[in-house]
Amino acid sequence: MAQEFLEMPDKDGFFGEFGGQMIPPELKAVMDDIANAYEEVRNSREFQDELSDLYTHYVGRPSPIFYAKRLTERQGGARIFLKREDLNHTGAHKINHCLGQALLAKHMGKTKVIAETGAGQHGVAMATACALVGIPCEIHMGEIDIAKEHPNVTKMKILGCNLIAVTRGTKTLKDAVDSAFEEYLKDPKNFLYAIGSVVGPHPFPKMVRDFQSIVGKEAREQFLQRENKLPDVVTACVGGGSNAIGIFTEFLPDESVKLVGIEPAGKGLDTPDHAATLSLGTKGTLHGFKCYNLQDEKGNPLPVYSIASGLDYPGVGPQHCYLKDIGRVQYEAITDEECLDAFLVLSRIEGIIPALESSHAVAYAMKVAKELGPDKTILVNLSGRGDKDADFIANYLGIN
Numbered sequence: 001m002a003q004e005f006l007e008m009p010d011k012d013g014f015f016g017e018f019g020g021q022m023i024p025p026e027l028k029a030v031m032d033d034i035a036n037a038y039e040e041v042r043n044s045r046e047f048q049d050e051l052s053d054l055y056t057h058y059v060g061r062p063s064p065i066f067y068a069k070r071l072t073e074r075q076g077g078a079r080i081f082l083k084r085e086d087l088n089h090t091g092a093h094k095i096n097h098c099l100g101q102a103l104l105a106k107h108m109g110k111t112k113v114i115a116e117t118g119a120g121q122h123g124v125a126m127a128t129a130c131a132l133v134g135i136p137c138e139i140h141m142g143e144i145d146i147a148k149e150h151p152n153v154t155k156m157k158i159l160g161c162n163l164i165a166v167t168r169g170t171k172t173l174k175d176a177v178d179s180a181f182e183e184y185l186k187d188p189k190n191f192l193y194a195i196g197s198v199v200g201p202h203p204f205p206k207m208v209r210d211f212q213s214i215v216g217k218e219a220r221e222q223f224l225q226r227e228n229k230l231p232d233v234v235t236a237c238v239g240g241g242s243n244a245i246g247i248f249t250e251f252l253p254d255e256s257v258k259l260v261g262i263e264p265a266g267k268g269l270d271t272p273d274h275a276a277t278l279s280l281g282t283k284g285t286l287h288g289f290k291c292y293n294l295q296d297e298k299g300n301p302l303p304v305y306s307i308a309s310g311l312d313y314p315g316v317g318p319q320h321c322y323l324k325d326i327g328r329v330q331y332e333a334i335t336d337e338e339c340l341d342a343f344l345v346l347s348r349i350e351g352i353i354p355a356l357e358s359s360h361a362v363a364y365a366m367k368v369a370k371e372l373g374p375d376k377t378i379l380v381n382l383s384g385r386g387d388k389d390a391d392f393i394a395n396y397l398g399i400n
């Protein structure tokens with residue numbers, strides 16, 4: 001099984017039946033160009049050394065694993081550990097793939113990087129990477145997310161990127177993707193659309209997965225070193241799926257390790273206000289690839305919702321769809337209410353303010369710790385910090 005995962009996707013970008021390049025024929029050559037350039041840098045010692053140096057000296061990798069002792073005692077069961085991606089420069093895992101894509105843009109001689117953002121973490125990380133590499137950057141963001149994630153909006157402006165407010169449709173992530181893609185289509189030869197997760201047409205799901213796999217490589221080694229065994233459960237939140245695939249990939253061949261992806265159940269799976277794509281979606285095409293989708297009978301994406309802007313997406317990475325179907329990863333959903341509870345508990349009991357996205361995974365660990373029992377361990381990918389959410393939470397809870 002291990003070999004099978006390492007060789008994925010196939011040459012056309014498929015993980016089983018999911019992924020591929022569902023794009024207009026005129027874009028095929030451009031995507032193939034990106035795929036070829038990526039294979040070149042993937043095998044280039046110079047490129048990999050440059051990226052690895054930036055991971056160490058710019059991002060601050062390796063991110064530590066922290067034993068959440070007080071949270072464990074509170075829940076009374078399995079020991080809970082946190083992989084601290086929140087401590088990375090710019091505050092989340094997104095910087096791992098943004099640096100990779102910015103270096104690729106430089107390698108390909110691109111003149112502008114375009115990206116979408118939901119919570120603003122990918123936008124800040126991309127604007128940061130572009131400032132570092134010296135390439136103009138344009139970020140598309142829904143108006144609702146702009147209001148909600150104000151600290152990240154300010155940061156993107158300070159970093160010198162051109163921020164485009166998206167006022168159409170849902171005014172959230174899905175429409176930000178559409179808007180960014182339209183801009184990209186104006187000059188795909190000279191622009192790079194730096195996708196913010198393991199989604200989009202081939203080679204993006206593969207490329208972003210590879211850049212994020214550093215998280216699982218470090219985590220597996222760190223956990224073994226510290227505990228002399230592998231974790232029993234590894235869990236991460238799933239929006240498009242980049243932080244989850246980042247930590248899962250290295251553990252995929254370890255059959256004793258249960259992998260659990262956490263989707264946003266929003267106001268409840270029995271309401272329309274959720275974004276639980278793998279739990280309730282059907283197969284379809286979105287943004288250039290095949291995946292599970294929350295869609296209507298005509299195949300149009302449904303409006304989705306989560307308290308966490310970064311999880312608010314009607315599709316999901318093709319590798320997650322494949323891993324769900326073969327049963328290697330289990331997908332569960334956590335409500336806004338459970339997420340908020342985890343957000344406050346972790347803040348007040350461990351002094352760590354998690355991103356609302358990451359709080360979904362923390363909530364799952366809190367939920368299952370007791371039934372797992374004290375001889376078991378859970379490793380949570382704490383994908384980002386919650387500074388960006390502080391104002392929103394203060395208003396939401398009426399504590400400002």
Ligand SMILES: Cc1ncc(COP(=O)(O)O)c(C=O)c1O
Pocket residue numbers: 092093118119120121122196197198237238239240241242243244309310311355357358383384385
């Ligand atoms: C902190 C954090 N975690 C998770 C996500 C979800 O993205 P993905 O599923 O690609 O990791 C986001 C997206 O903005 C994020 O900001």
